[in-house]
Amino acid sequence: MTSPVAEPILRVGELVKHYGAGRGNVVHAVDGVSLSIGPGEVLGLVGESGSGKSTVGKCILRLTEPTSGTVSLVGRDITHLSRRALRPLRRDVHIVFQDPYSSLNPRFTIGQIVAEPLRRHRIARGGEAARQVTAMLERVGLGAETLSRFPHELSGGQRQRVSLARALILEPKLVVADEPVSALDVSVQASVLNLITDLQRDMGFSCLFITHDLSVVEFLADRIAVMYLGRIVETGPTAEIFAAPRHPYTQALLSAAPVPDPVKQRRRRRVVLSGEVPSPLDPPPGCRFHTRCPVAVDRCRTEVPELRDLRLGDHPVACHLVTTDHVPDATATATAGE
Amino acid sequence: MSLLEITDLTVGFDTEDGTVHAVKGVSFGVERGEILALCGESGCGKSVTAMAVPRLLPSATTRLSGSIKLDGRELTVLPEAEMRRIRGKEVAVVFQEPMTSLNPSFTVGYQITEVLRRHERLSARAARARAVELLELVGIPAPHRRVGEYPHQLSGGMCQRVMIAIAVACSPQLLIADEPTTALDVTIQAGVLDVFRDLRDRLGTAIILITHDLGVVADIADRAVVMYAGRAVEQAPVEELFARPRHPYSLGLMRALPAAAVVGPDGRRRLTEIPGMVPSPLSDPQECAFHPRCPSAQADCTASRPPLERHGDAHLAACFHPGGHP
Helix, strand or coil: CCCCCCCCCEEEEEEEEEEECCCCCEEEEEEEEEEEECCCCEEEEECCCCCCHHHHHHHHCCCCCCCEEEEEECCEECCCCCHHHHHHHHHCEEEECCCCCCCCCCCCCHHHHHHHHHHHCCCCCHHHHHHHHHHHHHHCCCCHHHCCCCHHHCCHHHHHHHHHHHHHCCCCCEEEEECCCCCCCHHHHHHHHHHHHHHHHHHCCEEEEEECCHHHHHHHCCEEEEEECCEEEEEEEHHHHHHCCCCHHHHHHHHHCCCCCHHHHCCCEECCCCCCCCCCCCCCCCCCCCCCCCCCCHHHHHCCCCCECCCCCCCCECCCCCECCECCCHHHHCEECC | CCCEEEEEEEEEEEECCEEEEEEEEEEEEECCCCEEEEECCCCCCHHHHHHCCCCCCCCCCEEEEEEEEECCEECCCCCHHHHHHHECCCEEEECCCHHHHCCCCCCHHHHHHHHHHHHHCCCHHHHHHHHHHHHHHCCCCCHHHHCCCCHHHCCHHHHHHHHHHHHHCCCCCEEEEECCCCCCCHHHHHHHHHHHHHHHHHHCCEEEEEECCHHHHHHHCCEEEEEECCEEEEEEEHHHHHHCCCCHHHHHHHHHCHHHCEECCCCCEECCCCCCCCCCCCCCCCCCCCHHHCCCCCCHHHHCCCCCEECCCCCEECCCCCCCCC
16 A cells, blocks of 8 residues: 555654643753654754754654654554554554663563563564574574573673664564664774664664764764754755755754864864753743854844755755855854864 | 873772773873873773872772872872872862762852862962852853852753863863763863863863763874773874874774775675674783784784884884884
């Protein structure tokens, strides 16, 4: 029943998540986020702490209930499904968390952990389950001797491979990966990232890859969405955003991440943002970035910019200063490296 | 004479499973006004090496040998009372977690003035005025107001600036910063690194920056020491190190970064992995500790341990088959 034009695997529309913070205060964690991921596509959701990127991930799995907005999986709106009605759909979407130490149950063996989804969904048990688990562990680079081990016997990199095996054993259509390599050392991170790319291409799942690390999304993602204070400020193809970021915040973020080459790094122009990220309890009116934006004008302080691409391309930006023939340059006011 | 001279430093910890050899015969110096990066992955011994300088390692279970000279004075044998006069005054430390390093029950002003009153014997009023100056120095806006606030009222980046203000309060000759920006966002990190650069330029403070992030090393350090399994395997000026890494481990670290992805024969972008795992810290092999993971390893790598040898100006590497071309 697939239509000729590939339907997105995930579509998120105007997602809002507000948390009550007592005394009538409201944390505006996510405020109107829309995104979609096509079949086999990797979308990198980038932002700093408090930008709301993890909350988006949790709302997609309904690990937390959205305040408003819609989440559709393969064309089906799951926003208002009951827990029971949701259960069969959980086969299609899985999550990998950041911390490989707290996301595996210490009292289960690796074999039990990876077999859990098969058992939950009554797909396989006994010898057949054991066969599938062994095969899946092998795909993530772990030998059969791992089956009877406990999480504490494994290194961080091995545990993250177990998390991947558990997430992928039901061959889901979508994997939400929330900072899956951030806790790992560079050499271990490299092998886990290679593994994720291989599995993703071989199994063809779509992926929402949530991270603060720009170099990781540049390596892995087909498209990127940049979040700031609960909103997406820019989204588009990875290469295009890295080559020509349009939003002043994206420009600042890219310029602030140091490149591992002293000659290049010391010649780069950097935007050092003034001030701090405002509190999500009381986000600024107008453009949420205006309080730190080096090129903000009066209009930015009052009027909320819409996320749109005036050139009708695939690279929308939420900034008043972006017009069909002009892109602001936050680095114009910047200082050279040293 | 270098400001700090570490010679053949060896640190072991007694544990139930035996002695953990955290640092094995590490030697390097730090010049006045120099920013030295101490880099390597988890467990390589970089933090233990640095924390041995202000003697912040647990005394009961630590076995330490070798020499640590600050300005010609041997710190390892100094009586604790004298060490206390050096700690915070001549050598200061900034830790990774700014939120847990500050005491939540005292104002930031109190925590800065505490050092000043202890070491400089300043009056309460003079110390307070100096605290405001220090907050200004590390780039905290509205320092007059901030000085009376508690840590929970400040963001992570601001708390780290307060930690740096405390560390530099007595104008130390040496500042040790242990992953000072790892817990911070990149846009905040850039500002904090600027504070370090500024301190070095204005006050001539020497800084040992412990980090796993090669981007940070490239950004701020003058020279770097790369550690692996408790040993310094390479040291060189930063531009030289990145241009011509001699030790296969240093090269491996640089190639493993996502920024160094290569296109494989099948057209897929791939990262260059370092196969295998770090050796157990309980072992103390008499061979090159990296050889099981090393693409250049040969028979002699298992016969004895390669010494740290000079490869050009100020460039040292511990490898029998170093890469890179002069």
